[in-house]
Amino acid sequence: MNLAEGIRFVCTILLSVMMIGAALGVVLFENIVYSAFTLAGVFMSIAGLYILLNADFVSAAQVLVYVGAVNVLILFAIMLVNKREDFKPVPRRWVRKGSAALVCAGVFALLATMVVKTSWPTDLSLVPPVSAVELIGEHFFSDYLLPFEIASILLLMALVGAIVIARRESIVGEETALVGETPPPVLELPERPREPVA
């Protein structure tokens, strides 16, 4: 085992441990903010594994999209809402936890047997491409054109939906307070009643 292989081996172990630990953290932390931060750890470890697999572009894209955009937005939403709420302890909570753990263990066993039983084609003679970006681009515009375009339409739909939800047409200048009478403070953005879409 030379230097490069040793580093690769140690990195694989380290990244896997990090990823599993962080993933467990996402599920097991009571505080949702911690879960969101450990989710970033999961994404980063996956990016590290991509680097070990010679997929540097995919790895950078993983960091950019999942850590830089998705995770930041999740955190942003959590912190903007920031509702400190103590939940009432649910009676017989252990039943729910136990069944969830059982289902998870079942799925894990299923996937593990799948991984072990399948004979993966390992072609060690395959040389990683020099420029992965060009290869990915060529695939996007030839044999993967349809999934690529469908994904972009999906994103467009999400965009339009977000704008529709976010665009509140608030009413300005319709205060009905009488003189000498303080109206109760309204803590909501006034919204114009919307006609139901036929």
Next chain:
Amino acid sequence: MNPGIDLQQRFVETLMGYGLSPGAAKAVWLPLPLLLMLIGATVGVLVAVWLERKISAAAQQRIGPEFIGPLGILAPVADGIKLVFKEDIVPANSDPWLFLLGPVIVVIPVFLSYLIVPFGQNLMITDLGIGIFLWIALSSIVPIGLLMSGYASNNKYALIGGLRAAAQSISYEIPLALAVLAVVMMSNSLSTVDIVNQQSGYGILGWNLWRQPAGLLLFWISALAECERMPFDLPEAEEEIVAGYQTEYAGMKFALFYLGSYVNLVLSALLVSVLYLGGWDFPIPLDLLAGLLHISPDNSVLQIVTGGLGIVMTLLKAYFFVFIAILLRWTVPRVRIDQLLDLGWKFLLPIGLVNLLMTAGLKLALPFAFGG
């Protein structure tokens, strides 16, 4: 193309001359460029801080640091030493782990991005295929650290500062990426070395500055917003939210934020010089000069001079932009949050898209000038 000096090969060969195996020699070499770059980045920050103090003084008709070393050049060092010896305060009811992790997550990606900054044909840590994309990806991690420190401080101003930082960096990442994409489209590569090589050959006339004037402006405005420099320093706006996410920090943790912001500024300036001002390229093509003086390109003195000039040129161009950033900071008022978001989404984003489209069109129409 002149390959220039290959320090790694020389170093490894020298060590092998002392009887080391090639593997061991390479292992000794590996940490050296990293260490050099770390030291270089830190010294770059010290210079930037000194410039900031001197230029701000000049802008306000003061003298600025004067007695600590000649021209007050040791003032930033004194600042750093002071911060090292300060008490490390963790506020009560804060989240100690996240409070510690926040500044660390802010600083590490910024330093990592120096991986791709070239100072010469072979004078960089590594010529990655994804090059400039790595920087964009890494810089998107920073807001997580800011949100983390804002949340962990248990202070409403800190939280507001963290949220502002995240909103700002998300909105300005898109025009930044679009500006970079136009340059990448012209050079057919994400690698910073290829981007510089595509601009070299014609001296100052070949630089991307002339082909991408809108891109340069776009990139620089977005980079300033990403660095949270003055016209866009809402996350730490003193008059509104004390110091934003840094409010509760003291001592070395505060120093990490401080260091991170200046390292980021110098890094952005370096990347402007790489993307738009031809990186290490001299304004007059050096091959031409050497040809006029009848010096062969294999001359070792010429190679050393070329390498040294490359470093000097890169730094000169970068510090010109640092100078502009500092001057802007002390002369321009801060924008409001709605103006900031309007500028990002309604002005820079459409311009970035148009710029990209025009670059693509010009590349098809005039392949000789826009990298066919």
